[in-house]
Every structure is written in structure tokens, then in C-alpha cells.
Amino acid sequence: MGRAPCCEKMGLKRGPWTPEEDQILINYINTYGHANWRALPKLAGLLRCGKSCRLRWINYLRPDIKRGNFTREEEDTIISLHEMLGNRWSAIAARLSGRTDNEIKNVWHTHLKKRLPQNYQQSHHTKKRSKKQPPKLDADASKSNQDAKLEQQDPVNIHGSNSEDMMMPLSPPHCSSDMSSSLTTSDNNSNVNIINNNHDMSLNVNDYDIDTPENNLALDEDFWSEVLSSDNSGVTSGFPTLDYDQFQPMSPLVTEEGVLIDCSSSTCDDGMDFWCNVYSRAEEFTQLLEL
DNA sequence: AAGTATGTCAACCGCCGCGTA
């Protein structure tokens, strides 16, 4: 049996909402909430489908919506988040209070995309959403669906990614644009070359238990001390920017969850896994330093 | 002033994953 249409087309209004309809929807949701969007329009006396009501509320009528133009700071944040998350507008919106995914998507397509170089636009998430998930690699074959869902929402904190993500540089969501640290890999795939506050330094990740299964990617605090404090003044305020364009790790890694990452994959997907973990640990470590 | 091109953004469409019966 085929799927039922999301709403009856006959007799239901479409197009722009009138102020009267808005008021009805606001009044209803303020009184009864929106437990069931499908039933809501009938109960509220609106000639709209549930989806339309939901969209109108989420994107326009919600009391916590921030209206008006995006600030430069917000725009920079969106660009930064887009580098990291791709076209996951809802995930980006979740990090920008008061802004909706639709609004962010619009501002991206109308303003922000133009500010970026051509090669960024070509390499970042221009593909349509695929109908099927890309085949899982051996490395994350054991990942549960729940993890996959979480990963989609917040890939920074969960290892794993798809091949699209691999192509983008990773930078933290709350980095300022003048961040002075960067983190890249060197040719031998085991050295991490850190450029922090204009000081170059290299770390051999093998010195820090990164590929020892029993240590579960236990990068110790010495590693992060070096990553984050290469300005010789103790601690830097910025996160490293992770650039793994050329990153193809060769050593096997085991994540904190005990999932084996096959670093020899030529797809580089697991390089992203690696950096997700690296970044996650950097974040944890910096939070510790801030305490 | 009129016609056309381009930009903006609210709204819609169709797909997907999850929960449930």
C-alpha cells in the first residue's frame, strides 16, 4: 500500500499566511501546544495542512525567533559552521539561537555563498541528498543507527562522517575568524604539524598513544598542552583549525567507544573520524584548562 | 516610464528515519 499524502490537497489553503491565520495558530499553540501537527489545523479551525502549520510556526511565529538582518558575527559563524557541517541547516540553526534553518539556508544561498572562493563552492556539499546512506566502511560498520543519527546532528563530537564531509576543512563552531592556530598533517601521516600563533611545531602522534588500541585514542594532556600552547605563554585561547585535505592516516585507530578505524582507507573517510576525535579531545581539554 | 534581469525569502515538495500497532 502506498504512502498516504501528507495532507488532503482538496479544500486546503496554500500560499502566504494571513495575519488572521497567524493569530489563530498562535492562539491555539499557546493554549494547547502542538503535540500533533496533523490534527492541529482541524482542531484550530485552520484550512491548512499540518506541515504548513508546523513550518509557519517554526520559521515565523515562534516567540523565540530573532528577526532582522544577520550580523557580521552571525554570518561568520554560519560560514564557519558550514565548513564543518555542510548543508545541515538544522544543525547550524541549532547553534545560532533565534535563527531558523530556513532563514540560514536562504542567507547562505543569497549572501554568504558569494563571499566564498569558487573552489570552496565546488567542493562543499553541492550534491543532492542521496536516497540511501553511503555504504558504511568497515571502520564504522559497528556504529549503531543511533550514533549515525547523532553524527548527523553533531558530527564534531561523534566519530565518523561521509565522504562529502571529508573534503572540507574542519574548524570549530565558535572560532573567531582571526583565529591564529591551525593544525595540519605532514606527509608521513603520523606527524601533526601545528601552526599556532605563527609558531610552527610538529608532534608525532605516535608519541601520544593515538594508535594504540588499548588506549582507545587516548591522546594525553601533554599532547593537547603542546597543541594549544605553542605560543610559549601557557595556553592559547583558540582552537586549532583542522585541515586534512591531504590527510591519509596509515595507522589503525580505536575510538573512545572502541570502534576500530581503518586509517588505510583511500577514501579518507576515516581521516575525518580521526579529526573528529582529535577535535573533540581538544575541546574537552580546553574546557578543563578553563576551569 | 517601461521592460527585463536579478535578488530575496516564505512556502512547498518529497524523502527519510523513527516509533508504533
Added chain:
DNA sequence: ATACGCGGCGGTTGACATACT
């Protein structure tokens, strides 16, 4: 096990506004 309902998501559309010729 599976079919279905639902909410949620990203891509796309189209009406309207504005800029340009």
C-alpha cells in the same frame, strides 16, 4: 517483520521587490 503515520529535513519554487537598461 512490516506497514503506516508522523515529524523533521534539505532542496526547490515562485511571488514579490529591487536594480538595471
